[in-house]
Amino acid sequence: MTYSQFEARWKPAGGAERANYSLFLQDLCDLIGVARPDPTTDNPAQDAYVLERAVYFQNRRNSIS
Template sequence: MKLSVEDFIARWQNLEGGQERANYALFLTELCDVLDLPHAEPAGATTETNDYVFERVVKEAGRDGLASLKRIDLYKRDCFILEAKQSRLAGEKKLAEPADAPTLPGIATAPRGRRGASRAWDVLMMNARQQAENYVRLLPASHEPPPFVSAA
């Protein structure tokens, strides 16, 4: 059953953070439903063919010559890399959101002139963006850098 935008927001807005790995794939799949977009595909054993998947494996060569495996939270070839982070920081009483976040129906925002997010939230999201940008260089040579890199 497809959720309305309002039902999707209501379902996700008041949940505690801290379960990023357990929740991000479900959240993004439901977001695809709301936006009427295709879901990610099941990942296959042959990494090179995983063009729209959660947990896309990329290899990073270490200084010792050994490769370490990294995982892109959501990857769509020629489209985007998305790095997911929890939206509520431990100990916070409300959702961490940037002061200039777009308003959505039914969601109250901080009064103008007030900063709505903590420095810790900024650091979390900047680090997530940097992590996603680093994945671009780890993609196979046959994959073009995607036009969008996102932290959510």
């Protein structure tokens, strides 16, 4: 993907950041020449490079619900 293609695809995108973020990041990876993130699994030890990774808090008193 070239910068011109990236810009043409994303310039008209509106304010739907949550709906578009994963596609945007995949296109950005293609643009800068890095691998796309891996699919998330049920094993956090394998999820080193994913879009959404589970976060577990050890001290629940200080976590935000």
